[in-house]
Each structure stands twice: as C-alpha cells, then as structure tokens.
Amino acid sequence: MVIQVRAARTRQSLIGAAAEVFADEGYVRASLPSICKRAGVSSGALHFHFASKEALAREVEGAAVVSAQKLAERCRAEAGSALQSVVDVTSGLMLAMASDPVVRAGFRLSGDPSRKGGAELFQWWYASARELVVRARGAGELAQDVSPEDAAAVIVAATVGFGALAGWDEEWLSSGRAERFWAFVLPRLAVAPEGRPDVVGPDVGEGPP
16 A cells, blocks of 8 residues: 555646646657656656556646546636636636646647647647536527637637747736736627626636635
8 A cells, every 4th residue: 555655646746747847848858867856766666557658648648637527617617707707717727827737738738749649738628618618598698799719719729829938938827817818808799788797807816725
C-alpha cells in the first residue's frame, strides 16, 4: 500500500511538473530531463509511468479536460440563465488558463501542430460551447439570426486567441478582458433587450480553486 501511494504521488508530481513545462515551453521545446528535474524524480521513475513525451502530454491534456469539465459544470449550476452560463464558462476558462498550469498546458498542447492527433481540449470546448449556445436558443435567449455553430466558433476562437496572446501580455487573460469581450459580443448574441433575461458580466471570482 505504501508503494502504491508513493507511485501515485510520483505520477501526480510528474503530471504537475509536465504541465508547467509544457505551458512555459510548448511541446517541442519541453524536455523530459527538465520535467524530471522540476518534479524531483529520476528519469527511470518517469519512464516507469510514461513511455514517451507524447504519452505524458496526452495525460496532461486529459487532466486539463477534466478540470475544464468541472469548471463548466460548476458555472452551469450557478448561472441564472442559459446565456449567463455561456458567459461564465467562457470567462472561467480564461481565468483558469491564467491561474492553472494544467489548463494552460492543455490549451497549448491541444493547438500544437507538431503533435499528431491531440486537440482533445479544443474538441471538448467547441462541443461544450455549442451545447451552451443551443441551450440558450431553447430558452429563448438567443437572437434568431445567430447560428449556434457560428457563435461557438467565435467563442472558442476568442478563448484560444486570448490564451495565445497571454504569452506576450498576461492581461489578455484578465477578468477585465473577459468583461470587455462579453460587453462587445453579448449584444449580438442575445435577443432584443425587451425580450431577454438580465445577463450580467462574468461571475468568475478569483478563478478556480
């Protein structure tokens, strides 16, 4: 049992260290020795858990998807309307990219053209964004001339773009940036003011716990 606990801790340390390195360096520049050094484990321990850098990257991206799913579920449960959930989930993901190395690494890995396959987080986010917009349509909150596919594409492209730009300036993933984005986009998505529920700025707090 002690050996199993130690192995589980080593695995989690490797995933956390890999997320930080992938988030900072990208997939190509990230090296297994640097990940081992950051995790404080030997190369043998790394290869015991992960056969390759790609296997480790897939694990990090999978962990990012799980974190993003939990964030989305929490935002949907707390939102007062379907359209509010669109705002809150999008803004929450932006802050998660800023504060959580796993989520940030997941987005960077998902969009890395040097990897074969991947894009798991991008695929999840597009499907989830479209589902949120479709729910807003069903609730009568979405403007009739807005396509859920087009709205989801804009939301995902903006989220990914903000994440990329944050490598140059962290303000791109700030709560203020999220608020300004939605102040610009929301009037296009929502039905006319007299027929829509109140939708406020993103309720993102201090980011994910």
